[in-house]
Amino acid sequence: MRVAVIGLGSMGMGAALNLLRAPGLEVAGCDPRPAAQAEFVAAGGSAVGRAADLPEGTEAVLLLVVNAAQAAAALFGPEGAAPRLAPGAVIVNSCTLAPEDARRLAAEAEARGLLYVDAPVSGGAAGARAGQMTVMASGSAAAMAKAAPLLAAIAKKVWHLGEAPGLGATMKVVHQLLAGVHIAVAAEAMALGIKAGLDPQRLFEIVTGAAGNSWMFENRMPHVLEGDETPRSAVDIFVKDLGLVGDLARDVAFPTPLAAQAHQLFVAARAQGHGGKDDAFVIRAYQALTGIRLPKEG
Structure with missing residues (x-):
């Protein structure tokens, strides 16, 4: 599976490194900071500075950015990842945002033929590095199934709260x-x-x-x-x-x-x-x- 991680910060880098170690995943990182890109490349991944430059046909995207505005820009903005995603790709949005923002992003993803998992996380930088985060997820059965390899690599526990976006x-x-x-x-x-x-x-x-x-x-x-x-x-x-x-x-x-x-x-x-x-x-x-x-x- 071709996977992208957008946001290689204190938690995003840890998650991305665990995805690199997971079998069957080809992982690209995205972060505007050259130092973060260099760290991820040194670990064996590939990295870009803009979501628009992610590999074409990416099948899953994990977002660990700061807020809803960054998530929207990274996915659907002029330099967003959406055009690079394969049909039916899954978006796993793990940033902390308001429930109405999660619902809005999920609706946009659905309109573009993409799956969406509302999946904020807890565990801090140490938990992310250890692959021991707690995931509070909501999404359809199809979205959860498609996201399962990513979540298994980054989490010690995945709570599925229901299908409706915003519950997570x-x-x-x-x-x-x-x-x-x-x-x-x-x-x-x-x-x-x-x-x-x-x-x-x-x-x-x-x-x-x-x-x-x-x-x-x-x-x-x-x-x-x-x-x-x-x-x-x-x-x-x-x-x-x-x-x-x-x-x-x-x-x-x-x-x-x-x-x-x-x-x-x-x-x-x-x-x-x-x-x-x-x-x-x-x-x-x-x-x-x-x-x-x-x-x-x-």
Whole structure:
């Protein structure tokens, strides 16, 4: 099967590398950054800078781009992949977007004779590299069957939520409510402990062995302890994703006060110039309010 991966970022690269290792797949990567292209070529794949330059007759496309606008452009824009796809090819859209955007893209794909799987993912860069992502998918039986070799290569678990496009996107938005709030409250706890005079390393060790621990605390707070702002997932991602939570909540008339507060913390960190940093550094918003020194800052 001739496969393309559009978006060779922190998760897209991991997924693409696992597809390269899967039997029976011929994989092309697409990313505008020369460094990302070079990394994928060095691993044994082929790479292009524009979706319009993907191999003709591509039978499956996995998208791991940032948002709905990028997905629409990569698929159906003037330099999009659609003209390069074989009839009946499957689009597996794994970016986080609003349910209505998933439905719109699915309708466009159907109008062009293409299959579509609404398939957002979770697991982070490490999960992507290990081929251990969780996929929250919706799509027709035909689309799921065509996408099965891709999903088997990148995921430890594929949840099929139904045939209707938008169900996967809805599940991912709900998931991101938890992820964003957990990161924000992890940063709050770490910042409070530092302000109150606790040793941050000891605080981390105690919390991760006790009932107050969370996956996000255990995964993200080491970045703060190490002073490592390299973005595995950036502050800007949760500005977007918690914004999607708010949009969904308004659409269904449901209050989400905790998500709204967490969203404002990420917006504050972005306003302070930290949008491109690792999302653990939402803690910079607390630092600006309280004057604390983070580990590695002396």
